[in-house]
Amino acid sequence: MCRLMLYLGPEARLSSLIVEPRHSLIRQSVHSEEREEPLNGDGFGIGWYASELSLEPAVFRSITPAWNNRNLQNLARVVTSDCVLAHVRAATQSSGVNEANCHPFRWRQYLCMHNGDVGDFRLVRRKLLASVCDEAFGNVYGSTDSEHFFALFIDSLLGLDERDPALRMAQALARAIDRVLALVGSAGEGGDSYMNIAISDGEHAVVSRFTDAADGVPESLYYFTGQLYPDIGPKAKRKGTQAVTVSSERLTADAGWAEVPPGQIIILRRDRAPQFVDARSGEVVAPPARAARHTAA
Amino acid sequence: MCRLMLYLGPEARLSSLIVEPRHSLIRQSVHSEEREEPLNGDGFGIGWYASELSLEPAVFRSITPAWNNRNLQNLARVVTSDCVLAHVRAATQSSGVNEANCHPFRWRQYLCMHNGDVGDFRLVRRKLLASVCDEAFGNVYGSTDSEHFFALFIDSLLGLDERDPALRMAQALARAIDRVLALVGSAGEGGDSYMNIAISDGEHAVVSRFTDAADGVPESLYYFTGQLYPDIGPKAKRKGTQAVTVSSERLTADAGWAEVPPGQIIILRRDRAPQFVDARSGEVVAPPARAARHTAA
């Protein structure tokens, strides 16, 4: 089922985001608290943007667990970025542990990662691939449901005219979720889908929290508006924007963490507070009352 | 372009086959002699049968080079088998170095490995996948042309009624080669295909040597009838059959090595001399004069 974390804000050091918090993602790789099975040891991945150097984000992925990976600890100490995605994986039996199956996945400037499952994926895979354009098809290198879903997202994005890039991503994500559910409905055997998906282009990000399971309870997902980490000096001030962190589990004991409402997509922009849209229709919804309270704090 | 080796015969020790020969496959991983580029360092794989224990063969694959892999050296020393496939890889840029892309690939009791290229594979991949049955489609986990070709083989095999299992494999291989060329012809841009493919079910094996390049020169492929290795005692006598080794390059200085004729598939059986069929029609052809001389020696 995996755990994931996304950060958009002023430049921050990777270690402040993924190593140092009390319940950091690396900690969650060993001891996640909101999954039945606490272990996410089947590899990990980090993606980050260094926009002044390259529009294409960097990705560092490994099939060894995150908790004792020295390269990761080294990178985390010296890499800074204003947009970071990180993921620790719990592999399902059907898709092997190899680098092609580690999140985040990349296409052009976009990164995508997933916490969840596409229902009956083995039955759905073929129709899914047949339904997307060559560009999206050609970006599939491995065998995970997550990477195949990303192809649906790419295909949906390419078909949209929306000019606002954040809204376009959110609409494409909603459309892709809608399409995958339709595919599971027609080719699957009634399996539930869990679709906590995080996607960014380096300047904006969208993260869904969704399931079609009968009980309506998706995987956990939280967000925090504000700065979680120590100031790293002049660099951090380059962009006078707010920081937002979205994570499968609360990284700290701060009261400011709020749940992303079930069935919604949170939209992050550098210059304004998070916005919410419906995870299937893509239409804007009012911000959650509880979350509003926290962010106002 | 890779290098490969297949052995069918009395039980032999892995190290006798892949480590000890003067120009062993492990040596070829560093210094192949019949490729322009001598290096095959992008991982390796070995498959072998232990029929008394499991119909399904064992596969050991790694993304590190073969030449300094301690696990491989250990296994080679203690594993014996009467059917072995081994492969060292030179990855092309488009498909990454990960375990899912290491040969040999497996389906049921079959193992498959490839030395060569499917022409214009990126353009062909989609149509290829669309042309095979669900069973064959579901066996594709990575992004190599080789594994996709194996899906064509599986699909072809499932459609054949031939009762002789060795002939059935040869016909399926010929049909798959024919199909892949048709796919390249319709979806590709005139790229050449190099199809040295080795497939076994543990009791029989087929290996093609084929290209449709204008010069008609396929990748090198040799075979040797007889015992290349020291006797390993009573176990080796369990099956009173002849030994045949097929390899991209001659493993030893023995005069007995003969070329597999271009455009043909060599068929190996435990109880009789190698047989040859045409690599596209699958029809039996007379054994090559030169090879006959050598094997008679």
Place this chain on the structure above:
Amino acid sequence: MCRLMLYLGPEARLSSLIVEPRHSLIRQSVHSEEREEPLNGDGFGIGWYASELSLEPAVFRSITPAWNNRNLQNLARVVTSDCVLAHVRAATQSSGVNEANCHPFRWRQYLCMHNGDVGDFRLVRRKLLASVCDEAFGNVYGSTDSEHFFALFIDSLLGLDERDPALRMAQALARAIDRVLALVGSAGEGGDSYMNIAISDGEHAVVSRFTDAADGVPESLYYFTGQLYPDIGPKAKRKGTQAVTVSSERLTADAGWAEVPPGQIIILRRDRAPQFVDARSGEVVAPPARAARHTAA
């Protein structure tokens, strides 16, 4: 702290020993039950003997976790042996996760693995290395306390005249434990040592259960006399000997599992019931009453 398992008996399939038991070592890599921290995901190793082919045992080690390693699953299915050692690792911070630090360690025909810690190892390492002969020193490739302890064992073994090979190993193990405690006493700062050590030469094995902690409670260790696994046919009957399995945790719900008494070393031979010696003096002690009852059952 790690988990370990050793088997000596008629030829058995690896999977019967390390995969299939209800609470197999692979299961313990994710969910050990008798450690505070249930996870042993920092690599693993298997050593096994194929005496008819090589006096030197084979070792297969990897830095990825055991639970999702496909190579391990493949090997376990087709490899049989009459003497197997297997280990899953939980690395301490000071020694990195790399293959040189994975157990079992090898010297000549001997394999060694460890569940525990040498107290204050960083302070002790130097004196320990200075105290052993060149042969033992030259066998240290990594930085674990376990491999360094093995050097003490090698040095102790080389200094003993005892002719019975099993007793010689037990005496060397006892002497090495005694020596390491003396080294910790003189160079350390009072740290406790936990010394569950398993060593085999392929025909005999010794496993200690020892600590000098004030509470006198060593790491858990159990043994089971008899056959835990399905018969694998004629091969299994080659040696008409009893089977004994020693393991950090009980692999099955069988009532026959007995604790190795704290402070003792269990000695396994192919042709007689387990014997016990004191873990520091190396002197034979009476078999534990409770264990005797179980093995009689």
Place this chain on the structure above:
Amino acid sequence: MCRLMLYLGPEARLSSLIVEPRHSLIRQSVHSEEREEPLNGDGFGIGWYASELSLEPAVFRSITPAWNNRNLQNLARVVTSDCVLAHVRAATQSSGVNEANCHPFRWRQYLCMHNGDVGDFRLVRRKLLASVCDEAFGNVYGSTDSEHFFALFIDSLLGLDERDPALRMAQALARAIDRVLALVGSAGEGGDSYMNIAISDGEHAVVSRFTDAADGVPESLYYFTGQLYPDIGPKAKRKGTQAVTVSSERLTADAGWAEVPPGQIIILRRDRAPQFVDARSGEVVAPPARAARHTAA
């Protein structure tokens, strides 16, 4: 024997240094031109400084070859640094391929890498370790001659009073070379040592080119004063210093490459031209005539 590269200068992108040059280090991992054996495929490592974030440099090491490592390509694209060390390895049989044996090695703010061999290292190792202080001893995690030599350097450095940090490093390097030769002389059997060693603290660097072989021909080593790479904008101008690159082989066809004279150590500082000292006495020598001409160009 390995290949290595060191850069000290204005901030540059990693890819400009190790990927893009016509004969880059990554190219040398496959096709080095000044070694008998062109292959350096047994892992690699990069170390770099991000001084504003951490005095301790970052190290990224891997046991897979450099030429097809996607993580390396990603990092190279987005990481910039004003001091970079990079190494591709050709392992000798005696020391295994594992991360602890990949260069560069680190101690405090120092990084060290080696192209060459300590003569008769197996015979020398013990005495070498016995001759260094605890601090230096405690920094040895693997089994390479290179990492053990670094312990000699550390020990030598700690014993020097020299205030100029660059000169202190050069003197410690010369002293360590002298000490290792004495150790080989007393414990070895007349084996030659090849000691091309690069060490940096992030602000200065020293690189030796030395052998005691009878023919007096050390491994190749070149340096280039000036900018080899495209300008990366404002960041690059932060430090108004010259750039110097030192490399086992010339990275480009530029006429400006000069050989480091045999038997000397080149000293790099941010604010002045390279300086040379004798590799055994540590005494300053006149700059090489030929090199002077080139750097004047």
